[in-house]
Amino acid sequence: MTLPLRAVIFDLDDTLFDDTGCTHAGLRALAAQSGLSVPPAELFARHAAHIRAIDPLLFRGELTAHEARVLRFTRLLTELGVPDPDGEAATVTYRGAYRAAWSLLPGAAEVLRDLRAAGLRLAVLTNYVREVQALKLAHFGLDALVDAVLCVEEVPAAKPDPRAYHAACAALDVTPQEAVMVGDSWEKDVQGALRAGLRAVWVNPCAAPVPDGVTRSVRNLQDLQWCGGFRAHH
Template identity: 30%
Template sequence: MPTPSLDIPRIRAVTIDLDDTLWPIWPTIERAEAVLLQWMAEHAPATARLFQSTEALRAIRNQMVNLRPDLQHDLSALRRESIRLALTQAGDDGALAEPAFDLFFAERQRVTLFDDAHDALAFLSSRYPVVAVSNGNADIHKVGIGHYFKDSLSASVLGVAKPDARIFQAAAQALQVPPHAVLHVGDDATLDARGAMEAGMQAVWLSPAEAAWPYDTPPHATVSNLTELCRLLTA
């Protein structure tokens, strides 16, 4: 199937993913989990003994997805309740989940942006209104990039997650343009690019590893980094 070409004049607004599009997420999560484990060693020693590694903390967080499917779109709630479960399983006070999560959440916002992220966001926001669309729980203002964005939409607030068309449609409404006038940029082939296209948007797939596109209908464009995206939009 031929590759669709990006219709640049049609673009009146941009939506963009956050985790793994503007910064690598797993180094951030691993550091936040390590800080959480250190906190537990001091404030919830029984839990620290029962869950002696960040892998164990992540395993109980993943278990919470099955225990509380109603929270699957709210990563903050999933993490908070997984901490509470860890505490109660160890015999510590479940109320410690609140300060423990607050510590984790603060660390989760301490991301290290890709080298070209600030320049790319400055470029995009100087030309288009930009809205963040994320399934995660990063706060663009705590991260320090809020000034580039008109709005930020998260699955936890809307109750639906990418690739559900409703989260993309909500972004278009926030931008006050129809979906076909929006360009979405993101790293996930399914959640971002395919989801945006099925919602009627144009999509640029950010694929640093230059992986093979997994579906029949390709995205409107594929780039390996944000600088390449900016060059593409000025072509």
């Protein structure tokens, strides 16, 4: 028997917040400052690879967010052949453009307000550090619309480990069977949530084929329809 829905758990980056758009803005500014002629898609991919390599140090507390950025851009510019790169200056340039581009994805705040008004409990579950994510949430007032925010250093393990979703459910005082996870990552927000016993909705802007028939898929948050609880249409 399916239990009534009592809680909705959201990913943050590229689910509520347009992280990809902001990242492209930051990288464009960095490329202009450094005289790079790398295709945007390649620059984005190289940057993402350095994030994956350095973030474990950040998550273990061995680096601050700023130190991680400086190291990331020093390595990235070195890889791209920039002589004696200034990681500090690159960080300032990137962060300035990234912050200037901050925006929510369409429907983000409205969905949270509608769910809250419907009496559902809400959480944000993110695989990044509070030092960074809390600023985004506060800037847009999203922290006032949710009951709990769980960042990577505050859960027993990051998504897609089941313990991450169970920690979010515990924070909302619901069982996994009473919660749905909404996010853009098939692995971290959908598969992991389903394995942990939650329902899941995939925010799938490119309309990629849904690998199974159980999960709901929407192009954006505006496609979510909330009626007497939760309902999402393909």
